[in-house]
Amino acid sequence: MSKITQAARGQPCQIRIMGVCNKNPETTVLAHYRLTGTCGMGMKPPDYLGAFCCSACHDVVDGRVDIGLSQDERDLLLAEGVMRTLVLLEKMGLIHWE
Numbered sequence: 001m002s003k004i005t006q007a008a009r010g011q012p013c014q015i016r017i018m019g020v021c022n023k024n025p026e027t028t029v030l031a032h033y034r035l036t037g038t039c040g041m042g043m044k045p046p047d048y049l050g051a052f053c054c055s056a057c058h059d060v061v062d063g064r065v066d067i068g069l070s071q072d073e074r075d076l077l078l079a080e081g082v083m084r085t086l087v088l089l090e091k092m093g094l095i096h097w098e
Contacts, residue, residue: 003094004047005030011088013054015081020056020067027055031062033075033082048095051081052088 008030013021015031031053032045059065061078069077089095 002047004050004089007089007092007094008050008052011052013057013081014052014084014088015054015057015061015077017057017060017067017077020060020065022054022056024054028052029055029058031058031078031081033078048086048089049082051078051085053078053081057081 008028010025011028012025013023013028015021029052030047030050032047033049033051034045053061056065057077060067060069061074061081063071063074086095090097
């Protein structure tokens with residue numbers, strides 16, 4: 001388990017779907033954005049393409065729970081969560097931009 005994956009524990013959800021997010025940091029995991037060319041059969045995307053995500057929001061962005069969003073809308077929510085998570089990871093000292 002990477003330091004980024006471990007860092008998700010206890011963090012607030014960065015996807016924050018209104019009416020869905022359980023706001024419970026005890027359920028937070030790293031939800032990976034599946035960007036073409038970075039993942040595939042037996043290959044997960046890199047952890048820096050992940051968002052700190054509560055279990056409820058994770059179910060929606062992964063398509064396990066349907067709340068009427070299109071795939072594009074779910075992708076956008078997850079991408080925004082990845083960007084917010086990148087900011088937090090830099091503040092935590094887990095990634096560095098030069």
